[in-house]
Amino acid sequence: MSLNPRTSVRRYLAVLVTAFAALFGLSVAPAQAYYDSNSVYQIRPAHAQGMCLEVADWRKDNGAPVRQWPCTGKPNQQWRYVYDTNRSDVYWLKNVWSDKCLEIADWRTDNGAPARQWDCHYGANQTWVANAGSPRLIHPEWSYAANKCLEIADWRTDNGAPARLWDCYYNPNQNWYFDTVG
Numbered sequence: 001m002s003l004n005p006r007t008s009v010r011r012y013l014a015v016l017v018t019a020f021a022a023l024f025g026l027s028v029a030p031a032q033a034y035y036d037s038n039s040v041y042q043i044r045p046a047h048a049q050g051m052c053l054e055v056a057d058w059r060k061d062n063g064a065p066v067r068q069w070p071c072t073g074k075p076n077q078q079w080r081y082v083y084d085t086n087r088s089d090v091y092w093l094k095n096v097w098s099d100k101c102l103e104i105a106d107w108r109t110d111n112g113a114p115a116r117q118w119d120c121h122y123g124a125n126q127t128w129v130a131n132a133g134s135p136r137l138i139h140p141e142w143s144y145a146a147n148k149c150l151e152i153a154d155w156r157t158d159n160g161a162p163a164r165l166w167d168c169y170y171n172p173n174q175n176w177y178f179d180t181v182g
Helices: 005-023
Strands: 034-045 051-055 066-070 079-084 087-095 101-104 115-118 148-152 163-167 176-180
Touching: 034 087, 066 115, 066 163, 115 163
Parallel strands: none
Antiparallel strands: 034 051, 034 079, 034 176, 051 066, 079 087, 087 101, 101 115, 148 163
């Protein structure tokens, strides 16, 4: 994989700032007001009936993969919206079971970059753009990964198929239903 020099510099600076902040006990969260909503959703891929987006194997650790699995209604398949009160066009998805955010691994922007959960830091790799309609796309903020969408890999319909980042083609494996739980 070849990296864009600008992306490499951003990653380096993000690591440097985070290390500096940790050394001096400072917070690196952006100066924004976050609202963790009480609305809980199951997120279903449009192409695979009866499947839901979940954190694999009831894991609570950073880096646990996010995948599709038959819908059970259990907390590892439940997602809560976190809103930025200063911007109505972005949100974060926090898993109810683990209390961690859906993100793209290692700040990657290439096709195939895996989705996983991580402590919520509200960085660009955890920031999703809101769009109306049903089903809807889940795509990162354009400044981070332009024209990329969350999808289930290779149109798979089997248990455990991974969620990943890919160019937006607006196909059913990149469209998602948000069903209110409870």
